[in-house]
Amino acid sequence: MPQGAAMRAAGPRANGPRRRAEEIVEAAAAVFAEKGYHGASTQDVADRLGMRQASLYYYFRSKEAALEQVCLRDVGMMIERALEVANGDGGAVEKLSGIVRNHLLSLGERLAFVRCILRERRFLPKESRGRINRAMRRYERIVQAVIESGIASGALRRDLDARVTTLAVFGLCNAPVDWLGKEPGVTVEDIARSFVQLLLGGIAPGRAGR
Amino acid sequence: MPQGAAMRAAGPRANGPRRRAEEIVEAAAAVFAEKGYHGASTQDVADRLGMRQASLYYYFRSKEAALEQVCLRDVGMMIERALEVANGDGGAVEKLSGIVRNHLLSLGERLAFVRCILRERRFLPKESRGRINRAMRRYERIVQAVIESGIASGALRRDLDARVTTLAVFGLCNAPVDWLGKEPGVTVEDIARSFVQLLLGGIAPGRAGR
Amino acid sequence: MPQGAAMRAAGPRANGPRRRAEEIVEAAAAVFAEKGYHGASTQDVADRLGMRQASLYYYFRSKEAALEQVCLRDVGMMIERALEVANGDGGAVEKLSGIVRNHLLSLGERLAFVRCILRERRFLPKESRGRINRAMRRYERIVQAVIESGIASGALRRDLDARVTTLAVFGLCNAPVDWLGKEPGVTVEDIARSFVQLLLGGIAPGRAGR
Amino acid sequence: MPQGAAMRAAGPRANGPRRRAEEIVEAAAAVFAEKGYHGASTQDVADRLGMRQASLYYYFRSKEAALEQVCLRDVGMMIERALEVANGDGGAVEKLSGIVRNHLLSLGERLAFVRCILRERRFLPKESRGRINRAMRRYERIVQAVIESGIASGALRRDLDARVTTLAVFGLCNAPVDWLGKEPGVTVEDIARSFVQLLLGGIAPGRAGR
DNA sequence: GATGAATGAGCTTTCATTCAT
C-alpha cells in the first residue's frame, strides 16, 4: 500500500511552501475518492495530513475549491497525452491503441484523481463543473476524431456509429476505476492489452468475409 | 415547521398501504441518483413525495435502510433475466448478446435504480453492502460462465482472458449510466445494437487469418 | 427585572404552538439588543429560552431572519399610533406632542425591539433592510408632514427647516434608547414631559418679540 | 495564503514609524464604524491599509486594544473644546451654543471615530470601557454644569430638569451620527444652526408671557 | 398513518491570535 504509512510531516514546514498545497490536493483526492465528496469531511482530509482542519482553509477557500483543484489536476495531462498520439504518425488503429493504453496508464498512476473526475465532479458548482466538462469534451472530441477518420479511411469498420463508439471506448476505459486494485492478479498492463485486443477485434473469432 | 395549512396530494394517496412504501423507494432512488446518497437529504425525498420528512420513518428505519431497498429492488430481476438467457438455447454469442441487450433494457427502464446500485451501494454499511455485492457477483458469475464456455467451445476467441473480458462487458454495459438521456438522438436500442456489434466484432474490420 | 427569571418551559410544549415563535423573537430581541447582532450568538438566544440551539432553526431559517422579525415586529404599531394622532383633531403642536409621547411610550415598553430597529437593522441583508427602511421613512414622512403643516399654519415657527427639524425630533426621541433604565429616578413619563416642553419651547425663556 | 508577489503600497509607507500606528487606528475607526466592531474582522482593517493581517499585531496587542485606541482618540479633544467654552466668557446661552457647535463640528470632521465612541465602546472589556465612560461623564458634567448655572441665573428656563435637559442636548447632538452624509443638501453648518435655534427657542413660536 | 416539535452530532467556515523567520 503505497499510501497508508509515513506521510506525517516532521514538524510544521518540512517541504517547500508551494508543495504543501499540492499535498493537500493529493490528500483531498484520496479522501474524496474513498468516501465520496459529500461523504468525506474536511476533517478526514486534515487527518490524513496530520494537520488541523482549520489549517486547510489557509490553502483553499472552500471544500468545493479543493475538489475543483482535484478535478483539474490531471485532466490537462491526459488530454495532452491523447493529443500527442492523435497528432502523431500511424493509422487510426495504432492511435486508438495508444490512447487507450495511455488512458489506462494515467488511470493506474492517478487512480484517486481519476475517480474524482469521473464520479465527484458533478458535485461542483455550475461554473467550475462547466470548466471540467469542457475539458472532458475536448478529450472526447480528440478520440472521436480519430475514430471518425478511421471509419472514413477504412481502418475501422464502416458500419460503426462514431458517437456511440466513442462513448463505448470511454466507458470501457473508465470502467477499471471501479475495480482496479481489487481484482487480484490483474495489472494495468493486463487490462490495457486485453482492452485493446477486445476493442479492435471483439470477442468473437475473426470473421473472414463479413 | 409551523406552516399552517395542508399539502396532502390528492393523487398518490388512495393506493394500498403496501404501495406507499414502494413510492418512497422510487422517490429515494430518484433523489439518491440525482444528488448522491450523501448529497441527498431525507427532506429531499419527502419533498418529492409531498410528504413530511418525519413520515418517512414510518416506512423505513433509516436513510440507509432506504438505500438498501433501492439497491436490492432490481438486482434480482436483472439476475433472473440473465439466468434465463444463460440457461436457454443458443451458443455463447447469442447468449451474450441477449444478456447485454437485457441489461441495457433494464438500465433504460430503471435508470435511477441502476445508478444507485452502481454508484451509491458503496455507502451502505458493511453487512447490507455485502448482500448487494454477493448478488452482483452472482450476476457476474453467470456472465463469466457464458464467456468461459464460449471460449472453451471456440464460439469466442481462444486468446481471451475470461475474467478481464467479463469485467469489460460489465464496464461497457454500465457506462450508459453516465450519459443516458444526455446524448441527443441515442436510444437504448441504438446502444444495445452498437454494443453487441462492438463486443462481438470489435471496431477494426474483419481479420481473416489471425 | 421583568425578564431575568422564570421563563424555562415546564416541558417541551407548555404554551400554544404559535406562541413559541414569538417567544424566540422576544429572546432574540433581548439578546441582540444587549450584545449587538454580531456579538450575540444563536446559542445566547437558545440559552435564554432553555432551548437547544439547533431547535431555533425549526422556527427560523437563519439568524438574519430572526433579526428581521425582531425589526419588523413593532415598526407597524408605532406607525399606526403616529398616523392616528396625525389624522386626528388638534393643531400641529398637539399632534407633535402626541406623537412624541407615543413614541417614548413604545420605546419604554419595547426597549429591546426599538434598540434592534435603530442599531441592528443595518446588519440585515439589502432586501430586508430595505423593507425596514421603507417603514421608517413612512414614519418620518408622517411626522414631517405634521411639522410642515404646522410651519405653514403658523402653529410652528416659520423660520424652521422642516427636514432638519424632523430629524431632530427623531434624534431626540430615540436618544433614550442609550440610557433608559440607567438613569436613576428618570421615568419615561418624565422624559416625555421634558422632551415635549423642550421641543416646543426650547431651553431659553420665552422671547417675546423675535 | 501563498500568494506570491508583493502588494506594498507605495504611498503610505515612508512616513515615520509613529505615524503607521495612527494610520491603523484610523483604518480601524473607519472599518468598525462601517461594519460594527463585531461585524468587522482584522482582515478588513488590514485590507484597507494594503497590509497583511498579521502585521497589525506588531502595532496592537489585540483587536480590542485597537478599538480602545479608536474610542480614546478624540474624546479628550472634544472635552477640551467644551471646557474652553465653558470656562470662557459669556452667558449660559452663548456657552451652550458654542458647545453644541463644537460638538457638531467634531462629529463632522471625525465621523468614524465618534460613531465608534457612541456605538462600539460598549463592546470593550469592563476596564477600558470604564475609562471611556468616565471621560464621557466628565464631558456630560461640563455641559450639565453650564445648564445648571443657566437655570440658576435665569438665562435658561427655570422649570427645566437639568439632568434630562443635558441628556436631551447630547441625544440631539449625537443624532447626526446616524444620517450625516446621507441627507442630501444638509451640511454640518446647517445642522448646527438649526439645532441651536431649536434648542434655545423650541419649534413653537415665542410665548411672550409664560 | 402521519406529523409537529425537538435534539445531538457533526459539518464547513471564520477569525483573532501566535510565532518563527
Added chain:
DNA sequence: GATGAATGAAAGCTCATTCAT
C-alpha cells in the same frame, strides 16, 4: 517592521432521528 503559516475556539447551520400525539 512585516509576514507566511498555522491553530484553537467558536460560529451558524444541516440533518438523521425520535417521540408524543
